[in-house]
Amino acid sequence: MSTSIPAPQEAATPIVIVGHVDHGKSTLIGRLLYDTDSLPEGRVAQIIESSKKRGLTIEWSFLLDSLQIERDQGVTVDSTRIPFRLGERQFVIVDAPGHRQFLRNMITGAADAEAAVLVIDANEGAQEQTRRHAMLLRLIGIRHVIVLMNKVDILDYDQHKIEKAEREVTELLRQLEIEPTVFVPASAREGDNIASRSDRMAWYKGPTLTEALAQVPAPSSRADLPLRLPVQDVYRFDSKRVVVGRIERGRIRVGDEVVVGTHGARARIATIESWHTAPQVAAVAGQSVAVTLEPDVIPDRGDFLFPASDAPLRAARIRTRLFWLRQEPLRVGESFKLRLATAEHQVTVAAIDSVVRLEDLTEHPAEEVPPEGFAEITLAVSETMLFDPFLPGTADGRGVLVDRNQQIVGGAPLVGVAESVAGRNAIHPTGSGVSLWDRAQAKGHRGGVFWMTGLPGAGKSTLARAAENRLFARGVDVSVLDGDTLRAGLCSDLGFSEADRRENVRRAAAVARILAESGQVVIVALISPTIADRELARQIVGEGFHEIFIDTPQATCEQRDPKGLYAAARAGKIAGFTGIDAPYEAPVDPALRLETTQQGSDETAARLASFIGDAIRIDNAAGRQRS
């Protein structure tokens, strides 16, 4: 190789800036870059122009808010990374949005940070997002936290007032077992104690922000910990089987003996394969390697290679912390894939052990984890898995929950093995290894539940069957669950009391969910007279539930009376008949409303079929038409 190889450099240290919206994160970063002369040519002029256009003098946050919506709305919607240099040291500043609904963007930026700057408006003190972000810093394991008490100019740089605000923050962080490295009293807008020492706070003897950043320790090496090499893939090139993956900790040497995954086969590292490098006999944490094993055992993706002397834990029930990223609550019984390094395990939420109350960061028992909430939960795994408990500064125990649509819905730092308990909690539902995406690919459409509600005689079953025919002809895997058919079989033990009717709805919804999860389109035709009934169904089915209201006036239904039920009810032979002596609550905001009196029944069925077709993306069902 050439002799002009550049001198090796340290990798950049990622620093995340977090804090409540409007506490001054973006201004701080703008000021930091400006004061340290880190801005590219022309950028300042660009910002002045962009600010002027919006009637502002100079808005530092425009440096980071690169999207038009961000500049116009004055909120950062997604995290940004900016390279930044202090002397010889490289940093990457990660600006995470403070707005509540953008928690998932914050975690995206913050998860790999080596240190955090928590920006707090010294006048307002800690706010909801301050607490939320501090909680997240704890859960993702960031130990080095610099607290920047911002906007101290409004407190007249007064030592007494500023220190009082600091004490409140210290108290809050203590609950999270976060001990800040330093408090820096500062004004980002005025430039006090950012890159240069403020002469308006002679009482403050600590570091400026740049001095505090320079003191952030370099990441500790993972090379001296026991080996963990999660298998990423196995290739077969040139009749040689090669196991690839990134060493998460420890090191390997040719000749080392390792244990392979849960099945525990032993093998030796026979060779380390590479292209365009000097021959390798050893590799350390952080490297992406390719190895051959002797004997030639075949590991699966997700198997760990580890030393026999230092195995991971093994369990089928795991206690974990959770930061929940979905906008809907989480309940016991929900199933997910737990991704841990390259492994995927089928898990079910067996218990919600406690939920964090954000007002005061205390833990309480609860039935559900609220949207974007923090909790401790117990996961039941479909089969025993290997894991290491979460350890800040390493990749250990970094669990992530993924839903049926392959969306990441939560972070789950694994705490340890959970005690097994008897009773209801001992249920271990298993989940399918076939994803909804796989099924949709195979069938050419997505599954879904189309829940038709309406008065008796409104035409639900007739329409459902007509739509079924049409959809089937277009290649859709479709079935109908109607009230009478269910009552003839699955629900034959049920009567018409309120409790039995509700149970009828519950069973219909549970069956519909199973079918929809198998990729089918399910049309349910059920009076389901109350809003509560349909809400129950929606909850059971979850995603992919569509409410359809068959809006036929009662007079028309009674006139049609295909089963003679209205006549019987009028004659007093049936009690509690919906529409006569039991109420029907029409849907407030159905996904589709069909009036059966305006149009011919063919046209109405066509509308229903086309609505369903759109919802399941039938356009992708190419070449599957049945004649």
Place this chain on the structure above:
Amino acid sequence: MDDLDQLEAQSIFILREAYRKLKPLAMLWSLGKDSNVMIWLARKAFLGRVPFPVMHVDTGKKFPEMYKFRDEYTKKWDLELLLGDCPPVEDIDPTLPPAARSAARKTAGLAAMIDKYKLAGVIAGIRRDEQATRAKERVFSPRGSGHKWDVRNQPPEFWDQYATPHEPGMHVRVHPLLSWREIDIWRYIERENIPLVDLYFAKDGKRYRSLGDQDITSPVESNAVTVAEVIAELETSRTSERAGRAMDHESEDAFERLRVAGYL
């Protein structure tokens, strides 16, 4: 491990994830320095081979040197090359400023190729430091139907867990170079001795820092004729890499609009 080793290891990890999870998969080869580095990293990840096709979306307006380079290295690197062309500029959204409109041809050409080969994954060589809008990207960036980038609704991405598509008709843009900076690319080219089109090196006091279509790319003042000299020049430079790309500067949101529609 120094910083280049770490960047290399991370990119290899990303490429192997893409190869495992996204099928069919292809890599964009713009013939520029970044995509050459990307091919090099793929050969590192897959032990000397590139086990998926590389795509060149040809605007027909590249420099002759680039076409020559393409033909030479397709053979030398044993690449399976897929070629696609772009619609005429008359077919593109006329409300875009002129250079952006011209650049958008490539978006349309790329979309056609993704549809034609029903790709689940497309590997592209964009970097966060190139442009502020790209700084908001994910490593795995899912694109909905119509290939739109929904910047307000990006999936969470942390602890090296990446989003994979969940609906028919979606694809994922994979960005293995997202964390690299321009100077890292050049230092890696130097270290690994990766071949480049010679337009990157100065001739008569000018060189190209970024290569796009001939009519909307301009060279910068430079006397750097070797990789080492380019690195030395970058260490003192204060201008941005894409300063020579006209469509980045036409209006405040021109580049954002391009990217939302599926531009790289």
